[in-house]
Amino acid sequence: MEDRLILMGVIGKPHGVRGQLRVHCYGEDPEVLAEHVLADAKGRRFTLEWAHDNVAWIDELSNGAQRRIADRDDAARLTNVELFLPRSALPEAEEEEFYLADLIGLDAHDESGKVIGKVGNVLDYGAGASLELSPGGRLIPFTKASVPQVRVADGYVVVTPPLEVDAKEAGE
CATH class of the missing domain: 2.30.30.240 (PRC-barrel domain)
Incomplete structure (x- = not known):
């Protein structure tokens, strides 16, 4: 089976003025999002660090560089961006379970x-x-x-x- 991308979350509205964003996780464990490099539908790559609850700092990875989203305007441009992981990054399903x-x-x-x-x-x-x-x-x-x-x-x-x-x- 090819390594298809799995929708794991979506970026919501900015939280505050310093670039934090709400992130809605579709998986059981939100920590999975912080443990991997995520991609969007356009191929952009991101990492996130949970600040609290469903609020995170997000870094965009581009050409080997990492840029923290640090203001509300940059954060607002990411609203509704879907976050994907390759299927291979997810744990194997238990017996009689599946994705x-x-x-x-x-x-x-x-x-x-x-x-x-x-x-x-x-x-x-x-x-x-x-x-x-x-x-x-x-x-x-x-x-x-x-x-x-x-x-x-x-x-x-x-x-x-x-x-x-x-x-x-x-x-x-």
Whole structure:
């Protein structure tokens, strides 16, 4: 599996006038963000040092140099920047656990074992994750009822779409 980037947090609003920023961590342990070099979608690289709670000092790394974000205006320009880590930087998942990003690219089987597509994306807008199957963009709620088996090591998930999804796809 290629070393894809995993969204681990997002920079929020400036905190104070000396360049500190709020950082929202999407992982279980915010310290992970301080232990690694982070990247944004444009390829810029950052390190952070937690000041307190969800507030951090951020340094931008460029051409071998490290520059601390030291004023509110520079900090404000980083608001809403997403912070990524390579998948290889994250610890291995425990037995019967997995990262949602590891589902992308897995085959999707129906209950009989027939391949019905691939997991093209995992979407989560706050009300629970959904698997987007390709081709076609079919959305399957990521629940135990709709995805009863996840076999990352074997390269597939078993999908049993809810009746509402099947009826909608059939045009009923």
